Amino acid sequence: MGMESKYIWMDGKLVPWRDANVHILTHALHYASAVFEGERAYNGKIFKSTEHSERFHKSAEYLDFTIPYSVAEIDAAKQLVIDKNGTPNCYVRPVAWRGS
Numbered sequence: 001m002g003m004e005s006k007y008i009w010m011d012g013k014l015v016p017w018r019d020a021n022v023h024i025l026t027h028a029l030h031y032a033s034a035v036f037e038g039e040r041a042y043n044g045k046i047f048k049s050t051e052h053s054e055r056f057h058k059s060a061e062y063l064d065f066t067i068p069y070s071v072a073e074i075d076a077a078k079q080l081v082i083d084k085n086g087t088p089n090c091y092v093r094p095v096a097w098r099g100s
Contacts, residue, residue, distance in 0.1 A: 007084045009077040012069070014084060027099030034097035035059035039078070044088035049075050056094055065098045 008020040028034035037052045046052070053074040060067045069077070078092050 028097030
């Protein structure tokens with residue numbers, strides 16, 4: 001197994017990495033109804049974080065679902081994960097999906 005994060009932001013809160021699970025019948029697993037961004041952090045800051053979060057929201061709109069967190073909340077959550085995990089130079093992947 002590769003390098004693991006200690007914490008993941010899921011459903012509005014930090015959870016231990018091993019506890020971040022989705023149900024096997026989650027729609028996105030079966031029908032690819034999910035959106036994601038791939039982002040790099042350098043020296044503790046995500047490159048163009050807000051632009052990524054805005055595009056993340058727009059992608060969900062294209063699939064006809066709404067991400068229940070604002071762009072500012074997503075930006076703050078990403079920064080919290082970086083800070084809490086102590087990983088200033090890392091890859092961040094926000095993912096949102098339809099269903100459970």
